[in-house]
Amino acid sequence: MKQLEQFFRLSQRGATLAGELRGGCTTFCAMVYLILVIPGLLSGAGMDFEAVMTATCLIAAVGSIVSGLVSNLPFALAPGLGFTTLFTHTLCQKYGCTWQQALALVLLSGVLFLALSLSPLRGRLNDALPMPFKFALSAGVGLFLTLSGLINAGLITADNNLVDMGTLAAPEPLLALLGIFVTAVLVMKKVPGALILGMAFTVVLGLPLGVTVLPQSLTAAPELSLTPLKPDFTGLLALGPIPLVSALLTLLVSQHFDALGTLLGVAGDAKLTDTTGDLAGQREAMLCCGAATCAGALLGVSNVTAMAESATGIREGARTGLSAVVTGLLFLCMLPFTPLAGVVTGAALAAPLVMVGMSMMSGITQITWKHVEVSLPSFLMIVGMPFTFSITTGVMLGVVSYVVVMVCRKRAHLVDPALYFLAAVFVLNAVLGTLP
Numbered sequence: 246m247k248q249l250e251q252f253f254r255l256s257q258r259g260a261t262l263a264g265e266l267r268g269g270c271t272t273f274c275a276m277v278y279l280i281l282v283i284p285g286l287l288s289g290a291g292m293d294f295e296a297v298m299t300a301t302c303l304i305a306a307v308g309s310i311v312s313g314l315v316s317n318l319p320f321a322l323a324p325g326l327g328f329t330t331l332f333t334h335t336l337c338q339k340y341g342c343t344w345q346q347a348l349a350l351v352l353l354s355g356v357l358f359l360a361l362s363l364s365p366l367r368g369r370l371n372d373a374l375p376m377p378f379k380f381a382l383s384a385g386v387g388l389f390l391t392l393s394g395l396i397n398a399g400l401i402t403a404d405n406n407l408v409d410m411g412t413l414a415a416p417e418p419l420l421a422l423l424g425i426f427v428t429a430v431l432v433m434k435k436v437p438g439a440l441i442l443g444m445a446f447t448v449v450l451g452l453p454l455g456v457t458v459l460p461q462s463l464t465a466a467p468e469l470s471l472t473p474l475k476p477d478f479t480g481l482l483a484l485g486p487i488p489l490v491s492a493l494l495t496l497l498v499s500q501h502f503d504a505l506g507t508l509l510g511v512a513g514d515a516k517l518t519d520t521t522g523d524l525a526g527q528r529e530a531m532l533c534c535g536a537a538t539c540a541g542a543l544l545g546v547s548n549v550t551a552m553a554e555s556a557t558g559i560r561e562g563a564r565t566g567l568s569a570v571v572t573g574l575l576f577l578c579m580l581p582f583t584p585l586a587g588v589v590t591g592a593a594l595a596a597p598l599v600m601v602g603m604s605m606m607s608g609i610t611q612i613t614w615k616h617v618e619v620s621l622p623s624f625l626m627i628v629g630m631p632f633t634f635s636i637t638t639g640v641m642l643g644v645v646s647y648v649v650v651m652v653c654r655k656r657a658h659l660v661d662p663a664l665y666f667l668a669a670v671f672v673l674n675a676v677l678g679t680l681p
Contacts, residue, residue, distance in 0.1 A: 253317055253565040258517075260564035263437070265319075268563025269571025271441045272321050275554040275597055276572070278397075279305065279323050280579065280586040283546065286329045290337040290344040292545060295468035298583055300544040302467075306576035308537035308549055313569030316529035318512070319559055320551040321572040322537050325503060327635055328548035331495070340488050345477035348542045350489075352476050354496035355538030355548070361501060362531040366663075371505065371523065373663035378643055379509050379518070380608035381623035385630035385639045386510035386553055387605025392631040394598030395421075397591030403634075416454045420447060421595035428596035440561055440597040447593040456592055460584035467580050473544050494674050499637045500548050504534050506636040507551045513608060515559045526566075553636075557597040560604060618654055622647035641671040 250256060255265070284297035301324060308322030328351075336347040361367055395401040398421035399411040411418045428443030436442065451457030481489060508531070512524045519525070530551060537549035558568050579586065609627070614620040626643030630636050648668040651660045 249567060253567045255565060255567070258564040260567075261562065262567075264562025265565060265567040266571055267438050267441065268319060268558035268561045269568035270558075270575065271438075271444075271561045271597065272319075272552075272555050272558030272563065272568065273572045273575040274441060274444050274589055275557040275594060276305070276321060276323055276552055276576075277579070277586045277589050278591075278594065279326075280583055282326065283324050283329050286326075286333050287344070287546070290333040290347065292344050293468070295465070297545055299467040299469045299580065300473075300541065300546045302576050302580050302583065303469075304537055304541045304544060304546055304549055306573045306580075307540070308533060309569045309573030309576065311537070311573075312530055312533035312551075313566030313573065315533055315566075316526035317566040318508070318517070318524070318526045318530050319515075319563035319565060319568040320508065320511070320530055320555045321558075321569050322534060322549050323552050324541060324546040325548060325550040325552070327503065327637075328496070328499065328550065329546075331499070332547040335495075336492060340484060340492060342484065342492075343477065343480065345475045346480045346484075347547075348545065349476035349478045349481055350492050350496060351547055352539055352542035354493055354500065355535050355542060357493065357497050358500050358538060359532065359535035361497070362528060362535055367501075367528065367531065369663045370501075370667060371509075371527070373661035373667070374644075375619065375647070377612045377619050377623050378626060378647075379513055380611045381626040381643060382506050382510035382640070383513045383605050383608040384510075385627040386506060386556070386636060387602040388627065388631040389602075389634070389636060389639075390553055390556060390598045390605070391602030392634070394591075394595040394602070398595035399591065400595065416451075417456050417590065417592045420451055420454060420456050421592040423447070423450070424592060424596040425599055428600055432600060438561060440557055440600065443596045444589070444593045447596065448588055448590070451590060451592060456590055457588055460587055462584055464581050465583050467583075469544070475545065476542055491674070494670075496548060498670060498674050499635075500534065500538065500550060501531075502637040502640045504531050504550045506630075506640055507553045507555070510605065510636075511553065511556045511559060515556075515564070517564065554598075556601045556605065560597070560601050618647070618650045618656065621650060641675070644668050645671055 283301045284294045287297045288294045305323040312322050332347050336342045399418040402409050402411050424447035431439035448457050508527055512518050534550055541549050612623050622643040625646050626639045629642040630639030645668045
């Protein structure tokens with residue numbers, strides 16, 4: 246215990262061993278669905294389901310453990326759903342890449358991300374963001390998490406670009422609503438572990454309702470033989486320079502601002518940032534994301550990022566890297582028990598994601614809403630994340646609109662030059678992304 250206290254500086258962060266363990270377990274439960282969802286998405290690109298499942302567990306385990314030890318931040322790492330969707334539907338289906346060529350692009354983007362994280366440009370981009378944007382990041386990520394939880398539970402549907410109410414008569418949405426109410430009561434009564442207890446209640450109650458389905462087998466032999474060390478660089482040149490540059494720029498920009506948005510947004514709500522909105526250990530966490538992306542490309546998964554679901558663990562008391570280490574160890578332990586991942590349904594995940602999303606909205610009171618040059622970009626950033634289901638797109642809307650409004654207000658000289666550069670990169674990436 247003394248060694249853990251000294252290494253992770255628990256008392257300095259106002260953390261306890263129980264809170265770190267509880268937070269790590271909660272984050273794991275909120276992320277365990279990735280073990281099945283990531284392979285399901287990548288199998289659409291022709292990759293082997295079992296091999297990707299093993300790679301997902303390994304990367305989430307090693308990435309989270311290393312990040313926790315190096316950055317001492319309570320953020321777990323794993324392949325991001327947005328990047329996995331981009332891998333399958335954009336790189337492989339739109340650009341016509343083979344999955345081996347797409348892995349090569351992921352590896353290159355990981356190397357570029359490492360270089361960006363090591364360069365002074367990372368700090369300049371972070372410092373250039375106005376303080377209201379950092380409050381907007383927290384609120385936007387909170388809405389993003391909430392929408393994700395409601396969609397996965399069937400409370401909201403999002404088909405053919407139309408958002409509507411789900412079928413409330415179905416067992417899963419009703420169970421999700423009950424789980425939200427039970428978890429809210431536990432939170433109000435300040436019961437330790439309220440989020441994970443709410444998830445456990447929903448999983449157990451889902452058994453007689455047919456929502457929670459026990460797997461036919463509890464164990465499965467890990468499989469990696471078909472995927473590792475398969476990136477294909479030779480075929481990338483056949484894509485042409487514009488699609489190649491567009492793909493790399495999309496991956497790099499998306500990974501940087503997805504990680505940045507999650508780190509600053511979630512940490513700001515947890516009071517881990519300083520008075521300027523900066524986060525100690527942020528550079529190290531982003532370096533770990535880049536290194537994990539490179540390793541993941543070699544094992545057979547898409548870009549790795551800091552997971553927004555870490556907010557559920559932080560809500561349970563996680564404040565240091567010890568919770569991320571706990572999450573990583575649990576993923577490691579799941580390797581032979583991957584079939585069990587299916588018992589954590591969308592209904593079980595709805596309550597913690599909604600409760601965390603609600604708490605992350607508190608920062609909007611710090612935004613000066615009567616000043617349009619600040620309030621409009623902040624608002625677009627907040628709503629852009631859930632409406633486009635992308636943290637990066639929300640940041641893009643905020644930054645570009647801020648630059649445009651400040652120029653129109655004849656206050657261009659007050660805008661940090663780094664934001665002009667960033668807005669230009671966003672616009673260029675959007676233009677290139679529309680090309681066939």
